[in-house]
Amino acid sequence: MNSTVGLILYMGFFFGLMYFLIIRPQKKKTKQLNDLRGSVKAGDQVVTIGGLVGNVINVKEDDFTIEVGAARTKLTFKKWAISTIEKSSSAAVEVETIEIEE
Structure with a gap:
């Protein structure tokens, strides 16, 4: 016991x-x-699980479209393929504007 x-x-x-x-x-x-x-939205720069880096141009319920490369190729992925969100394009514009003003 x-x-x-x-x-x-x-x-x-x-x-x-x-x-x-x-x-x-x-x-x-x-x-x-x-x-x-x-929380991904249009304008964000994302990295997919495959390593592709691009800017989000369209977000739907379960899909998102990114623009990659100099030729601005558009690719559509599922949201589960997002690995990280690098930065928002609008945030990058604000940072650049602040640096220019100084």
Whole structure:
């Protein structure tokens, strides 16, 4: 009886440890990534999971269109393909304007 209770407490301790070290941080990271993908808007510069960098020109419910390269090629991707949002074009314009005024 005593060894059974000890085994159950031992297993419970390791489950709790696994939860706080692995499961909880992964859920937090997934939530942040979903919030990031939901906040993409036209004018943002994004990097896809394939490494393509482009400016967002159109956002639909589950898709977005980016413009890449000197030829301004338009590509359509699913929102889950966004890896990071680098910067907003409007923010870049504001920074450039501030630097010019100084």
